[in-house]
Amino acid sequence: RKEVEQDPGPFNVPEGATVAFNCTYSNSASQSFFWYRQDCRKEPKLLMSVYSSGNEDGRFTAQLNRASQYISLLIRDSKLSDSATYLCVVRSNTGGFKTIFGAGTRLFVKA
Amino acid sequence: DGGITQSPKYLFRKEGQNVTLSCEQNLNHDAMYWYRQDPGQGLRLIYYSQIVNDFQKGDIAEGYSVSREKKESFPLTVTSAQKNPTAFYLCASSIGRDNEKLFFGSGTQLSVL
Numbered sequence: 001r002k003e004v005e006q007d008p009g010p011f012n013v014p015e016g017a018t019v020a021f022n023c024t025y026s027n028s029a030s031q032s033f034f035w036y037r038q039d040c041r042k043e044p045k046l047l048m049s050v051y052s053s054g055n056e057d058g059r060f061t062a063q064l065n066r067a068s069q070y071i072s073l074l075i076r077d078s079k080l081s082d083s084a085t086y087l088c089v090v091r092s093n094t095g096g097f098k099t100i101f102g103a104g105t106r107l108f109v110k111a
Numbered sequence: 112d113g114g115i116t117q118s119p120k121y122l123f124r125k126e127g128q129n130v131t132l133s134c135e136q137n138l139n140h141d142a143m144y145w146y147r148q149d150p151g152q153g154l155r156l157i158y159y160s161q162i163v164n165d166f167q168k169g170d171i172a173e174g175y176s177v178s179r180e181k182k183e184s185f186p187l188t189v190t191s192a193q194k195n196p197t198a199f200y201l202c203a204s205s206i207g208r209d210n211e212k213l214f215f216g217s218g219t220q221l222s223v224l
Contacts (some may be wrong), residue, residue, distance in 0.1 A: 004153065030210050043201060043215035044154070087153070097209055101146075101153035 003100045004090050011104040013068045017078050022103045023088030024037055024070045032091040033064055035073050037084045038104065044087055047073075113138045117202050119214035123224050124189065124196060132187045132219045134202035142208045143185040147171060148199040157200075160185055161208045163224075189221060197222050 006023045013019050025033075033050035048055065050062040050071050061074040071090075075082055088102035115136045124130045136143065142161050146154040156169030158181040174193025179185055185204075189196045202216040 002153075008151065034211075041199065041218065043217050044217070046212065050209075089114065091211060099156075099213070101155075103151055103153045 002015075002102075003027060004088055004102040006086075006102040006105050008103060008105060010108055012108045012110060012111050013078055014110055015078055015080060017105065017109075018074065018076045019078060019108075020072055020075075021086055021088075023072070023074045023102055024043075025088075025090045026069070026092070027092050027094065028069060028102075030069075030090045030095050031090040033062075033071050034091075035062060035071075036086040036087040036089055036101075037061075038087055039084050044101075047086070075107075078107075080109050080111060083107055083109045086103075115202060115204055115214055115216035117200075117219050119219060120217070122219055122221045124221060125224050127176070127191045128222070129188055129190050131198055132189070132202075132221070134185045134187065134216055135183055136185075136204045136214075136216075137183060137213060138204055140204035140206055140214070141182070142205045143179070144203045144205075144213070145169075145175070145177065145185070145187045146201045146203065148201060154201060157187065159208070 005026050010019040036044040037047045038044040041064045048057050054063045059076045063072045085104040085106045087104045091099045144159045145157040148154050154169050158177045160166040172209045176188045200219045203213045
């Protein structure tokens with residue numbers, strides 16, 4: 001089992017749609033959680049951190065469920081510019097800090 | 112502007128050849144990292160360095176070597192021992208190893224001729 005698993009997609013949605021991605025992680029001792037955005041053949045960029053209480057940044061909402069060991073990202077009112085790959089990132093401190101990247105979920109937003 | 116610069120953007124390697132990917136940062140970060148990205152897979156850690164003149168193997172260090180002679184620079188050499196080098200290579204840095212936020216360079220696509 002991979003340490004961080006994501007549905008690879010692709011998700012094809014029309015502009016204005018709401019889309020949600022899930023990510024599961026295997027290490028129950030994981031401490032920090034993030035969503036990164038990566039455009040094709042470019043570097044990943046931090047989209048948002050994920051907090052236990054859930055957090056929102058404009059059209060983006062992130063949730064963490066520690067009991068079930070998954071995090072989610074919700075995008076409302078999708079824009080063409082949201083088309084990208086979204087990487088789930090989990091950080092743990094078991095024998096030293098370790099950052100694990102999921103393989104990513106591809107999103108295509110169509111006009 | 113502060114940031115991380117990787118070069119070249121595209122690199123081609125012949126059989127049996129060693130090639131070196133450059134990574135320079137002017138963020139005054141102590142920690143630097145090299146990741147490899149293959150299609151359908153997450154980023155995998157090759158090597159990391161917490162301070163000058165010190166570096167540690169990551170999860171897939173075989174066939175690679177690094178040096179950290181200066182705080183700003185962390186070059187990666189892909190040796191001929193790396194039999195499947197074709198991938199997208201990303202360099203990153205953080206204030207310290209324990210710091211969560213990673214800053215990435217724009218990447219180098221390495222292909223085998």
